[in-house]
Amino acid sequence: MPWPEKNIQFTMLFERFAIDVLLGAQTVQVAKGILQSSWDETWHILKKIAKTIQERLPNVVIYCMHGITNAVAEGMNSKIMSIKRRVGGYRDRENFKTAIYFYYGGLDLYPR
Template sequence: VWVNRSDLAPMRKVGGLIQRHLENILTFCRHRITNGVAEGLNSKIMAIKRKACGYRNREHFKTAIYFFCGGLNLYPASS
C-alpha cells in the first residue's frame, strides 16, 4: 500500500492502524453493527464494582448488576 512507503510518519501510523483493524472495519461495513452496547454495559458493570468496594460474595454482585442493568421498572403502576 502506498501509505506504507510514505515519508510522513503519521500516515504510516494510520496505515498500520487500518491494516490491524481491517477485518473489524469490513465487518462493520457488511453488518452495520458495533459492540458499543456491550462496551457500555461492561462500563456500567465496572462502575458498579468500583462503587461497591467489593461485595461479600458473587451472588450479591450479580444481584447488583441485575438491579442496575436489568432495566426493571420498579415503580408501582399508577391507576
C-alpha cells in the same frame, strides 16, 4: 519535538493532533512544516496511522458488510464496570450479580 514515554497524556494528544494535520495537509512536506518536525518524527506518525488502519480494517469491512457492531455489548460492559467501581469491587459473585440486576435490570421497586 520530544517523544516521551508511551501513553503519556501529552504524547497521545500531540500524536492525535499530528495525525489530524497529516490527514488534512496536501503533502507530507506541508504537514512536516506545520508540525515543525523532522522527517523521522513525521515518518513515525505515518507508521502509526498505517498500523492502526491495518489493525482495524477487518472490523470496518465486517461493519460495511453486515451493519453490525459490538456497541451494545460494550455499553452494557461499561455500565457493569461502573457498578463495580462504585463500591470498590465485590468479594461475592452473587452480590455482584444482584447489584447488576438491581441497577440495570429494569426492576420496578415502587409499590403501585
